[in-house]
Amino acid sequence: MLPPSSAVFLAASLLAALPVQADGLYTKKSPVLQVTSKNYDQLIAQSNHTSIVEFYAPWCGHCQNLKPAYEKAAKNLDGLAKVAAINCDEDANKPICGQMGVRGFPTLKIVTPGKKPGKPRVEDYQGARTAKAIVEAVVDRIPNHVRRLTDPDLEDWLASTTGDVATPKAILFTEKGTTSALIRALAIDFLGAVQVAQVRSKETAAVERFGVTAFPTVVLVPAGGTEQDAIVYDGELKKAPLVAFLSQVAAPNPDPAPVPPKKKKADKEEKQAAQPDDAKAEEESPKPAPAAPVPAPPIELLTTPEALAAACLAPKSGTCVLALLPGEQQQEQTEPEPESSAAQVALASLAEVAHKHALHKSKLFPLYGVPATNGAAKALRAALALAEQDLEIVAVNGRRGWWRKYDPAEADYSVERVDAWVDAIRLGEGSKQKLPEGVIVEETQEDEKPVVAAEHDEL
Incomplete structure (x- = not known):
């Protein structure tokens, strides 16, 4: 060592x-x-x-x-x-x-x-x-600003302007009917500066007009030009060289968007000086204090074997999370002893997780505390091979017959760790173990009313 x-x-x-x-x-x-x-x-x-x-x-x-x-x-x-x-x-x-x-x-x-x-x-x-x-x-979801041209459309499109200003035009001649992400992204880069179109190989008049013999081919027509002025691209069909090619006739749009210049301090002072006194008084009035956050209510305790069985250990029970409390938690949870601090933190973290989902109105399986005074707690610990006096957090699903244990790193029961563990269960991630025989309590009477509702929606 x-x-x-x-x-x-x-x-x-x-x-x-x-x-x-x-x-x-x-x-x-x-x-x-x-x-x-x-x-x-x-x-x-x-x-x-x-x-x-x-x-x-x-x-x-x-x-x-x-x-x-x-x-x-x-x-x-x-x-x-x-x-x-x-x-x-x-x-x-x-x-x-x-x-x-x-x-x-x-x-x-x-x-x-x-x-x-x-x-x-x-x-x-x-x-x-x-x-x-x-x-x-x-x-x-990449926007498509590429015009798909046919033979009858070509002449009008070449003559089109932006306002009264002629704009450069780029044409992709291709055998494909769909518009690729690359050409769509290129059109976005030059949106408002270069009009981009796509012509399919079956549009023979347009293909012959520009003398295209291979596909794909990109041609660039300067502003006000015709096919006689077209520049044929001979590089790789990749974003960077294509941007450089189109940049011969227009600059691409800046991205990220330019930050607007900050107002000068003098302008700000003049504006403040021009404000009437009542406006200044309104600005200087103190803002109301923010509402205090609503504290998370404690999670429910299952104090009897019947309550535990009905809530989580019935054949039709969905997913439940159970905090099996150690012996020192037998008394009420007020004024805990120093040695029970881990259990208190765990209960508080589970309460915060449940409260968060309640505020967001999102579905979550129930979270319970099980004190050591519950006679069924010892039997459950024994069946799952859990220590008798340790704090344990487990998830069980009676309907599907599995269970899973929370594994704290260095006794970490923080809200973040517990929330991540609960979230993993919600998403169906992580390994599960088969529930041992005898954990699920078989129903003896069909008309027997459970102490706590046994059906829970499993997410």
């Missing part, structure tokens, strides 16, 4: 060897764009590009599991859409996380540009947490 000083040194060395993360879960070298409350509007809301944003907390196990797939999606969507993340554990970011209605981690939202600048459409991503599924969902 190492002496204490050596153990501390070894732990410090191991921690020092771990990679340092610049902003929570993602490093500065990550392909995932790291966003804050301050720059969300500039980078995401004001952007012409579609974005997917992950709202996460570094301690969240599901967020850590998602990271590899999310970074892979970011690499695949590079140049096509934005893949961003916001650390909701940072105090400065909590306003934007609350504003976006984040209720758990990770929350993924797809942000699509709207008709009005700065007013995007935001929707929850409900698909699979894989790189392929994320990429497909985002690509489907």
Whole structure:
């Protein structure tokens, strides 16, 4: 066994060897764009590009599991859409996380540009947490500003203007009928500067007019020009060289959107001086104090074997979470002894988790406390091979016949850890064990009324 000083040194060395993360879960070298409350509007809301944003907390196990797939999606969507993340554990970011209605981690939202600048459409991503599924969902939502031309449309489109000003035009000649994410992203980059169109190979008049012999082919027509002035692209069909090619005739739109200049201090002072006294008095009046948060009510205690059986151990019982309290919790929970602090923290954390879901009106299976005075507690501990005097938190499902134990790291019963564990059960993640024979109490009479409702919706 190492002496204490050596153990501390070894732990410090191991921690020092771990990679340092610049902003929570993602490093500065990550392909995932790291966003804050301050720059969300500039980078995401004001952007012409579609974005997917992950709202996460570094301690969240599901967020850590998602990271590899999310970074892979970011690499695949590079140049096509934005893949961003916001650390909701940072105090400065909590306003934007609350504003976006984040209720758990990770929350993924797809942000699509709207008709009005700065007013995007935001929707929850409900698909699979894989790189392929994320990429497909985002690509489907990339706006399409590419005009699909036929032979009869070509002449009018070439002669069209933006207002009274002739604009450059880019045409993709292709054998495909669909518009790729690449050409859609290119049109977004040059929106308002270069008109982009797509012509299918079967439009023979247009193909012959521009002398196209191979597909795909991209041609660029300068403002006011004709097919005689067209420039044929001979590079790779990749985003960066295509942007450089179109930049010959027009500059791409800046992204992120430019930040408007701040007003000068003198202008601000003049505006304040011009305000009437009553307006100043109104501004200086103290704001009402924010309403105090409603405390979480304690979770229900199942004090009798009948209550425990009816609530969680019946054949039709859904998922229940049970905090099996140690012996010192037999008395009322007021003024606990020092040795019962872990149980008190666990009960408080479970209460906070239940309260959070109640406030958000989201479904959650019931959470109960089971004191040691409940005669069935000892039998349940024995059946599950749990220590008699330790605090234990377990999830059981009588209908499906499984159970799962909470494994605290260094007696960590914090709200964050307990919430993550409960969330994993809700999502069906993690391993489960089969309930031993005899744990589920068989019903003796069909018309017997349970003490506590036995049916719970399992999420």
